[in-house]
Amino acid sequence: MAEASAVKLFDRLDEQPSDSLLQLIALANADPRPEKIDVGVGVYRDATGGTPIPRAVKKAEAILIETQQTKAYLGSQGDIRFIELIKPIVFGEAGAADDRIVGIQTPGGCGALRLGAELIEAADRQARVLVGQPTWPNHGPLIECAGVEMVGHPYYDAKSRTILFDEMMGAIGKARSGDLILLHGCCHNPTGADLNPDQWRAIADAVAKRGIIPFVDLAYQGLGNGFEADAAGTRLVVEAADQALVAQSCDKNFGIYRERTGSLFVKGSNRRTAEIILGHLQSRARTMWSMPPDHGAAVVRIILDDAELRADWNAEVTEMCARIRNLRARLAGYDERLAYIEGQNGMFSMLPLSPQAVLDLRASHGIYMAGSGRFNVVGLSDENVGRFAAAVVEKMDG
Ligand code: LMR
Numbered sequence: 088m089a090e091a092s093a094v095k096l097f098d099r100l101d102e103q104p105s106d107s108l109l110q111l112i113a114l115a116n117a118d119p120r121p122e123k124i125d126v127g128v129g130v131y132r133d134a135t136g137g138t139p140i141p142r143a144v145k146k147a148e149a150i151l152i153e154t155q156q157t158k159a160y161l162g163s164q165g166d167i168r169f170i171e172l173i174k175p176i177v178f179g180e181a182g183a184a185d186d187r188i189v190g191i192q193t194p195g196g197c198g199a200l201r202l203g204a205e206l207i208e209a210a211d212r213q214a215r216v217l218v219g220q221p222t223w224p225n226h227g228p229l230i231e232c233a234g235v236e237m238v239g240h241p242y243y244d245a246k247s248r249t250i251l252f253d254e255m256m257g258a259i260g261k262a263r264s265g266d267l268i269l270l271h272g273c274c275h276n277p278t279g280a281d282l283n284p285d286q287w288r289a290i291a292d293a294v295a296k297r298g299i300i301p302f303v304d305l306a307y308q309g310l311g312n313g314f315e316a317d318a319a320g321t322r323l324v325v326e327a328a329d330q331a332l333v334a335q336s337c338d339k340n341f342g343i344y345r346e347r348t349g350s351l352f353v354k355g356s357n358r359r360t361a362e363i364i365l366g367h368l369q370s371r372a373r374t375m376w377s378m379p380p381d382h383g384a385a386v387v388r389i390i391l392d393d394a395e396l397r398a399d400w401n402a403e404v405t406e407m408c409a410r411i412r413n414l415r416a417r418l419a420g421y422d423e424r425l426a427y428i429e430g431q432n433g434m435f436s437m438l439p440l441s442p443q444a445v446l447d448l449r450a451s452h453g454i455y456m457a458g459s460g461r462f463n464v465v466g467l468s469d470e471n472v473g474r475f476a477a478a479v480v481e482k483m484d485g
Contacts, residue, residue: 108127118453124453143403163369169385172387173387176391179315188352193379195347199335204232207233220239222269259293266300284320305321334351335349434465
């Protein structure tokens, strides 16, 4: 029996607020109204409202089950062939040949972001990560959890629907050499407002000149304007900078969300530094998940190594991308106040809605979106896109 005065360690814990995006999934699922519209969490939905497993994934899974001989450990770097196949998709053929860029398989894009933060912390506890606001709500927790400070700067103004590029450049101008800047490679989450090629070039010049290290989050490649266009900005900044990090995810573009499949690539100043970096990535990974889960990466490897499966996967991502673009165009055509949505990319855009308006839309129309006014464009269906547009326009601030 414990003494009455015994310390009750876990009784000291405060209650944690639930993750707002994950809570939305539960709230939307529990709503019995058949006409409800779930545009909360970022998952792709097809015309029937389902989130299909891509054909190529199904086939690759069958091949994997048939042919896999062992599930013995692979090591902290994960599936090396998977890394070799992802590298040119992210960096192009020239980048893939750059031996200053090393890669490691991670549990999804979240694992890659967290591991990147661990590497920063190992290198310099004083280094700070600049981040444009608003950003994905999990960026702060993932990076700060490793003990790395984040410094916000304005990125987007929801009222005028514009990127605050001068403010962003001002923040880069004030950063210390050795600081990092978190950049959304494409399909900005939550705003959908991506940097244009001129802006990427200006950022590439500025980070190179000032010794700032780009830390790119590339979670939606292929779902904005195709694989090449979606990686163009990332390639520009990585090429320009002496050192860089890219957190990549296959969860969305392979439709394997719960398999947690991603990678972290880091560019060192030279081959020797890159090797040392890889050693640190492996030892930090060992302290967190030891080795990444295999299934998703094995499936991706099978697809990318097979010309037919790869072509089919590409075709399906192209269809997904076209569906997103089509829904964007339909929203834009509905009302001129929604016209800006067509020029944005990926799954998300933001509506200028007050938190109260978001709650009202939930109560009166069963529309589930994030409190910030972010909505998942591709959570809409052909049937409800008009209904959604009519309801939100009524409540918009401007
Ligand atoms: C989202 O932003 O909805 C997705 O990235 C899912 C998540 O993990 O939050």
